[in-house]
Amino acid sequence: MRSILLTSNDDIINGLRLAGVRSVKCKDRSELLKNFKAYKNDEEIGIIILTYSSFNEIKDEVLEFKLTGKLPLVVTIPDLDGKMEDDFNLKQKEECENKIREEKEKAEKVLADKVEKLKEDEKSYVDRRVALAKRRGYELIASVEEQKRVLFLEEDEKLLRELLETLSQKLLAFTKTEEYVNLEIKNFREILDEIDEKKIYLYIKNDENKELVEKFKEIAKEKGMELEIDELFDYHIGGFIISDVDKTYNINLSLKNKLDDMRYEIGSMLHEKLKERGEVIGKGIN
Secondary structure (H helix, E strand, O other): OEEEEEEOOHHHHHHHHHOOOEEEEOOOHHHHHHHHHHHOOOOOEEEEEEEHHHHHHOHHHHHHHHHHOOOOEEEEEOOOOOOOOOOHHHHHHHHHHHHHHHHHHHHHHHHHHHHHHHHHHHHHHHHHHHHHHHHHHHHHHHHHHHHHHHHHHHHHHHHHHHHHHHHHHHHHHHOOOHHHHHHHHHHHHHHHHHOOOOEEEEEEOOOOOHHHHHHHHHHHHHOOOEEEEEEOOHHHOOEEEEEEOOOOOEEEEEHHHHHHHOHHHHHHHHHHHHHHOOOOOOOOOO
């Protein structure tokens, strides 16, 4: 393997040429650094020789390369004036050790940062898993509570439907009484007192009380109104509906309509009663 001298000094170049050492003259730091980088990667070069002044120009690069422990070997020789500190080799050693220490500290810091980052990531991961578990737990509890509430509401609705059906049956039985007849006569008379029509439609059930129907006709005649009677479906239970000839309005006094109007109130009362017994969750039915 060959040696190569890198310097700007012609006398040193000529002197070492006599000893068979090849030289490259480097007039400035740029050329010196360029050649150093080229020859340190040349497999045929075993030794790179630098004068003391040349070494100082690219000291950081030289020391960094020496730390790798790779060939070629880099040696430093005195300039012609013999200028070279006595403790140069010791200084090189100290500088190399400082470089090693700095790199070690950098590596340790990078490692410590990585460890800290891993700890933070682990904690963050654990925290996320805990938060997720809690959220799922809360969601499960909320879901169970909602299911319970829906079940109780469905039960409330079922009880309300049964209660309304019972009331419908009682109202149907009420239509067979004298009290019902008197109430409907009173309601019919009050409605006719409030409207001013020559002719009206009266909707009543086909099986309505005959005495009540005749009374309706008498009242209409007293008021000078022509009465056109039409069928009121059994669905309405009883009572009557009145409309004008053009059917621009309806006055619904059917028993079913009255029951529907009271549905919210009945449902609220039922809910409160069940609530007192601890049998409901949530609001009443409406």
